[in-house]
Amino acid sequence: LIYIPVLNNGFLKTWDDNRYILENEHIKDLTFGSAAGFFSMYYDGHYHPLTLLSLAIDYKIGELNPTVYHTTNLLLHLINTMLVFLFVHLLFSRKKFFVALVTALLFGLSTMHVESVAWASERKNLLYALFFFASLISYVLFLQQEKRKYFIIALFFFLLSILSKVMAISLCVSLLAIDYFFDRKLYSRKVILEKVPFFLLAIVFAVVAIYAQKSSWGEDLSQNYYTFFERILFAANAFVLYILKLIVPFKLSGFYPYPGEVSVAFIFKSIIFLIVSLVVAGAVVYFYKRSKTITFGILFFIINIFLLLKLFEVPAGDYIMADRYSYIASVGLFLLISAGLNYLSSKKAIHKKIALTVLIVYSIFISLQTFNRASVWKNDITFYTDIISKFPGAKVAYTNRGAVRKNEGKLNGALSDFTKAIQLGKDDYKAYSNRGAVYSDLGNFEKAVIDYKKAVSLKPGKPQVLASYGYALLQTGDIRGAVGSFNQSLQLQPVNPEVYTNRGTAKYNTGDLQGAIKDYDMAVQQNPRYLNAYYNRGLAKLNLSDYHGAITDFTGALKINPNHAEAYSNMGIAWSRLDEKDKAFDSYNKAIQINPNYFEAYLNRGIDKYYTADYKGALEDLNKTIQLNRQVGPAYYFRAMIILQSDKQAACNDFINAKNLGFSLAEKQIKIYCK
Template sequence: MNYNIHRHKNILICLCLAALVSLVYWNVQNHDFIYFDDISYVVKNDHVQKGFSYKGFLWAFTTYHASNWHPLTWLSLMFDYELFRLNPAGYHWTNVLFHIANTLLLFLVLNRMTGAIWRSGFVAALFALHPLHVESVAWVAERKDVLSALFWMLSMYAYIFYVERPGVKRYLPVLVCFSLGLMAKPMLVTLPFVLLLLDYWPLGRTPLSVVSRQSSVEGEACHYRVSLEKSAAGRLVVEKIPLIVLSIFSSIMTFFAQQSGEAIAPLRHLSVMERIANAFVSYSGYILKTFWPTDLTVFYPHPGTWPVWQVSGSVLLFVGITVFVLWRVRSYSYLGVGWLWYSGTLIPVIGLVQVGSQAMADRYTYVPLIGLFIMISWGFSDLIKKWRHRKAFGGLLSGAVLTILMILAWFQAQHWKNSITLFEHALRVTEGNYLAHNNLGMALKEQDKLDEAMAHFHSAIQIKPNYEPAYNNLGFVLTLQGKTEEGILFYLKALEIKPGNADVRFNLGEALVRMGRVEEAIVEYREALKLKPESPVIHNNLAVALTRAGNYYDAVKEYREALRLQPDHAGAHNNLAMVLAHQGYLEEAIGHFREAVKLQPPYANAHYNLGVALEGIGLTDEALVHYQKAARINPAYGDTDHNLLKGSR
């Protein structure tokens, strides 16, 4: 009877948790992709947009794209593309479903380990609804957070079954789940450390463990409490060695990935003392935002040097909590586990090894906050356990807290509707946010609000004069406005700051072509290809420039390479066909023209050129059909004088 009641409570709590998460994130189905990683992860990622394939699988496991090695994340996004193409609603709902799964698994894992159903449920509810977690759920590019956390939870669940009856067969699922998690996001490297904490509490496997067989709240018996024998500390460490080896391997791969993308800040930019100061400020900042989750944003600029008072206060807070935990840990084991969970799992992203230019990030708290939530839930229960009306008071206060968090999370999720709402909010709640200015400018540029975009790019440069992306974007907008010479100056400034930027090299090449400086453009395209040798767009545009320079032999080679990399590139088929036709290879040219209009039926230029080629071999009737199609698509082709084969880009 008790078992059935407990099972029904589990089901009810799971249903409530799933419903609450769905309610908070319901509107994400109407959200767009964001001009911050979503572009490189999905919108302009040719590999992801090819869906599942053998080449895509190899790319996922061998690439350091976006300065990360997370093949499972890439495969997940490829799967989404197969289902939803470029409809962002599907990607967003996938993230939400992963978040729901993580929430339910967290509840089930804690409940199975402790038998404390309501406290486990409260931890899961805090995890589900806290506004700090909105970034991980509402941002498509943070698929790696929710996906890796899924395997973190599954690893813990598998670990419970292993410790009940240790053996190779039961250890293997832990190893597999952990491996998959590392391939989704390397932040899981701290899981072996957390499993050692769980050995201490609540599993009670260490000689130092003090674990009650009964919940500290009357009437909340440990129906599923795992029954274990204590083990020597050395044995507990030894059984984690395979997991530690995997963590080391993942850390090495991540280091090379971030080095390749120049994501790691060198010591000359941030000294050791500045990194330590930022670590303490981040630790305290996350704690404060846990209890007062306001002014949350996508990017917190790193100030370089923090004020002394802020560093001192952060150190005092961190040391004070640590001393308190050490003082009470023998009586309240969960305090030590929760605090070490929080502080330990943050180490890879706390800023000692500075990756990126942010001081801190909401997404980094996705798993670490579970430690604080355990301290809060179990600590609150112990605090009121002798109160006369503890159940009513505890229920009312918990409900009020969750309601407030739910409302705050809902509003926070609305900021993620699109790039403009997101970065306008970032500018409201932070100061000196050069990245928000730049990315807001990019979003405005897409809406053809070029003057507003330029104002934000200039603001970014005023805040951070060596911020290369803003110079690149200014060059691009000026070129769009016809101020190509001025745009070139900004491209050159961007290259002065970061010579190894393929996108800037490419944009500069485009601007030089516009100015008729084709030979200079060819040089820039070739430099861009050294940095991005597998870009079909760069190969195609280099070939166009070579064609204009009269170098047809090299142009054909570049077009063929572009088509090898992207066989469905209609523009490259059309352009290659034009060169082949010019060289007299009409049959082969016609084949490429046909492929171009097959891939892109409303391609007026290709229809017209196909008509010219067909007329050249005497197929005038078919030629007329394509002339007419070209004219219907673009009336400018109505007067077909048959003079020139027109290029397309």
Template sequence: MAKQKKTDPRSSIRPTVAPHPARPTSLQAKAEAAAQSPKPGFSHLRITLWLPLVLLAVLIAFSFGFRNGFVDWDDSEYVFGNPYVLQPTGEHIRTLLQSVVALNYHPLTMVSLAGNSAWFGPGATSFIVTNTLIHLLNTVLVFGLAYQLSRQNQWVGLFVAALWGLHPMHVESVIWVSERKDVLYTLFFLSACLTYLRYRKTGTRSWLLSTFLLFVLACLSKAMAVVLPLVLLLLDYWESEKPGVQGWRKPSVWLEKLPFFGVAVFVGLVATNVQAGGDFHGWLLRIAEKKDAVGQEPFAARWLVYGSYGFMMYLIKLVAPFRLSAFYPYPENVRNIEPQHWLGPVVFLLVSGFALWHFFTAQKKSSRLVAFGLGFFLITIVLVLQFMTVGAAIMADRYSYLSYFGLLFLLVYGLFLYTEHSGSGQQFATSTLAAFAVLFFYLTTQQVQVWKNTETLWTNALRYYPDNDQMREGLGDYYGKQNRIDEAMQQFQAAVANGSARYHCYEGLGNVYGLKNDFPKALEMYDQALRMDSTKSDVYYNRGLTYNKVNRFSEALRDFNKALALVPEKDTVVLTARGFTYLQLKQYRESVSDYNRFLQYKPDDATAWHNRGVSRYYLGDRAGALADIRRAVALKPDYTEAQNNLRQLEQASQ
């Protein structure tokens, strides 16, 4: 055996040569290596150009809606008819933090709207611009999430961001002021996804804590955020080095998410209660009339058919976003399912089964991509598919806002993986996606005009659903408020002629007949509205006003009392009318009491000062009467009746 040569350790030290990168040993490894390295056309220098251009395109597209106004569909409850938002005092902010608005508990959304009002005034523009700026931030987050999930592929990140940011289905979430909750919760939701990815990469617990805090903020913005824990599990699935669901076998994966699931369950219980018109066992306040969001139809097999049909339409409108409407009503007769609606369950079961099959059997990246993309879409939209009927719409554009990320990521990244080894294929993919981005840009500039005002909103919807009574009701209300009485009557009459079961169509007709001084017909319509729904404060109030017009003051008083009993918060509206009724009934002390309370809210109302003065005169308080009527004349110098009464009082006191 040869003797091994003894060497000096120091003589073995040699300068090292940088090793060649390890070569991929399989097609899958090559794909991953290719995905991780930037494409030649999208270097770091170029990305600083292309991403701002995408954001500029999004800003320009939505800027066509900056001059839009409010629409009379929830915007009154959220902003222009909500004194807590229009006058954001400290006390009002505290009220907003515990209030149910439009059957939703989303205090952070309401505080953000109050902030808009405090900083920029009550006009619609600042609210729409703020929504758009949040949408721009969300587009950046979509880029960041797609970029990270695609192994830092800039091409994928850019096109997912461009298509998501410009998609016309998202106009409703951005331009409709009431949908501040949509853009705001998505901001926190996407941020939570990114911080969670950071936590997975570094293992630093502070990133997990940040994810949890962002989740809470998302839930306080909109209850739909409760699905985030499931999305975090989906991110674990996507990022895991082990195939299938093997990465979920670690107890730590589930233990770290228990606080998330706890918050989700609690928020879900609150949301379910308030959607049914509750106040969560007295913990919350309702600052608007009680409504019921959970409908009674359809039920039994129909919930599957219509929920699935809506699901199918979201898939179709992803690539063909035409015939967009603010409202997609159920068929006129929900008891008879139309043939085309049976496609819904077929598509839903096929897509869900396809996603689940890939989810449990995935070995390749393409299969995991299918499972992730479809899984993200299903998780984030399943709560608003009409399997449990909420409202009267079969679907809504706004529900696609966050959920479309999953589908767009699937399509764009899938297209990249399919064409990455073909130069011509890559060019074709780039051209195709760019063409879709241009199409979406154009359609968005058109769709924002639909939300210009209430008239354009419902006129557009009636193009596709001309027999829908809810749309005609909304359009009739708008015309009435614009003093376009004949047009309002035409809309309400058309709804009633179609057999409308909506009480407000009859109330609207009552209002129109009242404006035309046809008080008997107005009372007939109000009676019919209350036969259909006897819980509506507004109808009692409007009927009370009509009773006053025909000198039926006792009946008017009964209606005003009923209106206040149903919604005590309406005292700012009802008190002045009831005070006048008390005055006519010669119940002067009660009249003065109502006007005292009313003037605390509206101290510049000349009529209230005058009528209180008259009541005080009949109570023998001539000095008080003189002071009140003088105040009325000071506030309204051309107030003839007040001037005459003031002259008589001054002459009598001389």
């Protein structure tokens, strides 16, 4: 029940759900061939074919219905909770039911696990944990029953786990902790040989994982450059905070940024945490021969959290810790708590009551925290707003929330977020580029140019930024600058029909119609269904008096979008120039039918009616044109020509309006009729 809010959550469209689900074409056509393909590909810097297969199955069931993905995640977490119970129950040879039950209870309720359950893309964490726990259970059965089939099953589940997420490699060392718990001789030939296949698999897939990350992020996986001493301090912070947050879920966040600066205060706190970490590690030595339960619990936690402390920038990322990293390791901590409560309740009756009371109160507290935390992951806005409330200096939260607000049309909110992101990181080209995009949407192209110029200076080699910069320059009338920016963009990314089309428009505006047509040709060649290229090429051909070519292009645009009123109206002009008036009127009529407020279609039809002597029909269309837009000079001119004989004064007024609006033919009529 505490995870019910998860089922009402949507996708996080700017936090991996876009890459793993919404825009992941690999999962949208599940066949035997595509499923096999998952095993021969890296995806998003990872090798996790079973995770992709799992997501593909969900897509097959419900396509992009988020409830399907969240339901699967929740079911996996419930299964994992049951497996934790079974693992601990078997670990104690079915003698400590209370310890197993409470460990599973705390695992299932843990607020730190909300990230893994509520985030659709974190399927890999739940899936690898399922096979991880299944492998541990099989290994325990192998030790207890000495049947080789359980060893093979344990190895098989380990393979499945590692095919879901490479962090499963920590299982190899976890098996040694289990060996210790069962009093096995860790250095015996038998124990060592048993681990060989596990460690061989771990090494192979660790290498695969490194190549997978480099395939996406390059040779240098570091995203933050810190000294090893600083990384030790960060690791100590994360280690202690994982323990504290698992016990009392305070200031949980979907993103934990590195500190802005390694201050003296931070170093002092970190040294204290480092001492605490060493004490926890030292407890293993102290309790090694005194308490197997305590030693195993600590070992299990350390083993499964160590690789996630980011001492060596593994896994890669610009965050210091993540709630999801505690998912498997938490079993060790919860085992210690459960064993402690069991020890307390085994004493006097009053102690048992105290232990049960503490457990009940704590479970209710954690349940409420988990219930509330699940709603934080409802959508991008709630997610980033929560991060900002915890870490006001988290630049990425402002940047991504701004992107979401922009897509939702909340431009002022987006502008505020991008401005804040720039204040937090003045060297972030993305923040400037994003704010430039908002200014463009607001029609403030002058400010957009300033932001894009800054973004380009910070990151000169980004083709999309150069393309956007060119578009903003084009809108401000700097055609030469626009063409230069488009040229740079196309040098970096030659396949971009949108940029070719925009460069064609820039050339069109300078009168270089042939050059414009060449760019439009390239855009159509790269994307045969790129509507703007057909339409704009049709306009260029119309101006070159290539009326048949214009009609062909307008027809091509209409095949892509049958409701393109502008294409119908301009095709009408082309038919008119060919003296095909019936076809011209038919085109105008269709344009008006699509958009009854499209004044240019009324204007063009009115002018053609004037030249075919349908003065009544022309007057109606010209009046409608002026009603829709009072800034159209030709409409006043042709209306004046129609009413000149019946109302000379009104006609002169229209001629004057036409002249003032830049329609030069009106000047001659004014000299003749309006002295």
